[in-house]
Amino acid sequence: MRSTVLCCCVLAVVLGWGAGTAQPAAAGVRLTAPEQTVLTLINHFRAAHGCRALRVVSSLERASRSHSRDMLKRGYFSHSSGGSSYATRLRAFGYSAAGCTCWRVGEIIGWSRDRAAAASVFRRWIKSPVHRAVILQRSFSEIGVGNTRGALCGLTGVSMFTVDFGRRVKQDAA
Numbered sequence: 001m002r003s004t005v006l007c008c009c010v011l012a013v014v015l016g017w018g019a020g021t022a023q024p025a026a027a028g029v030r031l032t033a034p035e036q037t038v039l040t041l042i043n044h045f046r047a048a049h050g051c052r053a054l055r056v057v058s059s060l061e062r063a064s065r066s067h068s069r070d071m072l073k074r075g076y077f078s079h080s081s082g083g084s085s086y087a088t089r090l091r092a093f094g095y096s097a098a099g100c101t102c103w104r105v106g107e108i109i110g111w112s113r114d115r116a117a118a119a120s121v122f123r124r125w126i127k128s129p130v131h132r133a134v135i136l137q138r139s140f141s142e143i144g145v146g147n148t149r150g151a152l153c154g155l156t157g158v159s160m161f162t163v164d165f166g167r168r169v170k171q172d173a174a
Contacts (some may be wrong), residue, residue, distance in 0.1 A: 038161060041119065042145075055141065105164065140165040
């Protein structure tokens, strides 16, 4: 079977930098096996390049899962949905910039029909200078990984991935 993998990414800086620490990780977030594989691959790759591990937060996790489902359900491959940006989507899922001196987000998306889709998409991301730069962005401290399987534009067995990255620094932490 011929491998099919497609990837895309974007990065946005919304507010300026400030000193402080990231928000605590959400309790009770459960990842599927493909989501855990992507998280593990990303964190190992970051560690090998001197970057800190990313922590899963529920708002980014919900946003990334929702976006992966929406892309398959509505048959598109893009960061925006209905004219709304991914930053707007992340805010709608509770990843708020309110009260922050720093709010930075990024997103990468990809899909594959390979049996080992998570590893296949990850390999594509790290071969792409733009995707690799998002993964290795030292300022990011939080992550959400969403995966769903289904059909896309007539192709069955598609595994869709959305990875949302973020950093929030609250004003009181400055």
